[in-house]
Amino acid sequence: MKYNAFIFDMDGTLVHNMPIHNQAWSDTLAEAGIQIDIEQFNRATTGKKNSEILRLVLGEHVTDEQIAYWSERKEVLYRQRFACCREPLPGLLDLLEQAHALRLPMAVATAAPPENVSFILDELDLRRHFKAVVGAHDVKNGKPDPEIFLKAAAALGVKPESCLVFEDALAGIEAARRAGMDAVMLCTTIEAHEVQGQPHVVRAVPDFTHLDLPTLLG
Known part of the structure; x- marks a missing residue:
């Protein structure tokens, strides 16, 4: 073989599940005051860890505490929305x-x-x-x-x-x-x-x- x-x-x-992930990111970042183009965001971030994504979007001066908060917020939204259709x-x-x-x-x-x-x-x-x-x-x-x-x-x-x-x-x-x-x-x-x-x-x-x-x- x-x-x-x-x-x-x-x-x-x-x-x-990527459309669910992308929408969860869009809604989470909107809460943080940031609007994204979902298609461009997906291409720029797919495969990256949450910490890498948040540093890319929020800037290098984002704190570890902020990364942990927004990462958890996004993942909670994702799991809530995908649970019914996984x-x-x-x-x-x-x-x-x-x-x-x-x-x-x-x-x-x-x-x-x-x-x-x-x-x-x-x-x-x-x-x-x-x-x-x-x-x-x-x-x-x-x-x-x-x-x-x-x-x-x-x-x-x-x-x-x-x-x-x-x-x-x-x-x-x-x-x-x-x-x-x-x-x-x-x-x-x-x-x-x-x-x-x-x-x-x-x-x-x-x-x-x-x-x-x-x-x-x-």
Whole structure:
């Protein structure tokens, strides 16, 4: 097989939740007196940790206390709004079961805080599929820095080049490239043409139902 392990982003990849995240950010920042263009904001911040996002928007002089307050405010709004409609992306569960049958180790690599990781992985009973979960508190830098994917590969005990990443954002696709990993783009956040011509992007699909695992593994 060409790949010995799978690494999944979470938001926008395991679940289709980025519009909810973006609206929660818009409403939270409005409370802080800042108006944003959601599309531009999404492109500039996807894959980044909350602390990185808030420093980008509020300025480098923002305090740790302010970051903690606004980050928690945003995440509470997000979880309240997504709780009623959270479900795995179509085809995800079948892909995970097939990968398990082939004994492929899998990890989640996400910029989400621990509460959001539990909100998705535990509430949807997905955590049992993954040998490792690397989150925002485990890395210094968010995507497109490759740190999170390299740590996930290390946690799985595999070489980076043997991993296939599943992502929905340009920052994540770039992080995979920098880590020396191929990637599958889930087009829940951006259009397929935006990654056209990138040799490490092996597929760009709307959801997991469009993937055939034996073909993907070569």
